[in-house]
Amino acid sequence: MTLSRTILAWGALALFVAVPVLVAALSPLHAYRPPSYVAASLAGVLALGVLLIQPLLKTRPPGVAPARLRRWHRRTGFVLVVLVAVHVGGLLIASPPDAIDALLLRSPTPFSVWGVTSMWAVVLSAVLVALRRKMRLRPATWAAIHNVLALVVVLGTVIHAVQIEGTMGTVSKWALCLAALAAAIAAVARARFPGISRRGT
């Protein structure tokens, strides 16, 4: 992997994440919303961006040592948990009845169920990481549970995001969602079948 290809790969990743975040940040809808709602909304968009980065850290991307990638995978996971907390907390402050309806799965909006599903999968993943030593699961079992939860998080979030009429641009939202799905599937496939190796390595 040459330096130029490394720059190209990371540059493409930055674009996939930065464009939807910028479009959302510049949305005229923010003018009509309280700060708690704006924070919740942007945290949600950033979390979707994290869902593209997170699996890619497990597909041996170019230019970074594996040990560093592992550390970053853990840090990025922590960031995801914080973003989910801001997303849900901000919505609870912005409109308690709407947010509580969503959490209790009685919201009129179909995408809420997917968001809540993803939220619980994130919570379970965090518990799985925190109790990794205590649970004494076989590494393969632990990884299998983690990967299933990760797929639920990404798929749930993508369905949640595409159905929402909000601050994200349609094209950049779909691009980020499809990229996150592809990255998640690639990372899990690589974990299941280590024989799949990158071209040219």
Add this chain to the structure above:
Amino acid sequence: MTLIASRRMMIAGAAAASAGLFAPAIFRPARAQGLAPTPTMRGGANNYRPGAPIVDRIGSGGFRMTGTVRRAGDGAPIEGARIQIWAHTTEGYESDPESHGATLTDATGAFLMDMPQIVPTFGQPHGHLAYDAEFAGGGFKTVFLRPVMSSARDTRLEAHFVLAEA
């Protein structure tokens, strides 16, 4: 084999579940002059303000909410029904008192309210309407509606009440 068996079980289970879901609609007895009452919509009552005042319009207008109120069964128009309307708009949040206003239906059961442009909130551009028995003079049961706009650029929205006698 177990996989096939469990798959069959799942298909059978799904079929049974969907039969259970749709059966009431199929076997509901047809009523003679059957105009069924409008059920309260999920989330319809969120951010409702009991007793919001009757107003000429909400804020500076630009968006129009219209609808009708009729009696279940024969569909007769209900005059003087008090309908409260509120939404997240360019001028205020759903929970703000000034985003709420009530109006009365005319002799044909129709109502209209000019209000600021509705903007999407919680993922959908939607409005809220209430017929609250406690403030509407009684006679009919309370109903909350939450219609969704087909596009956030729409400048009008309709909602229709069919009320059940209390």
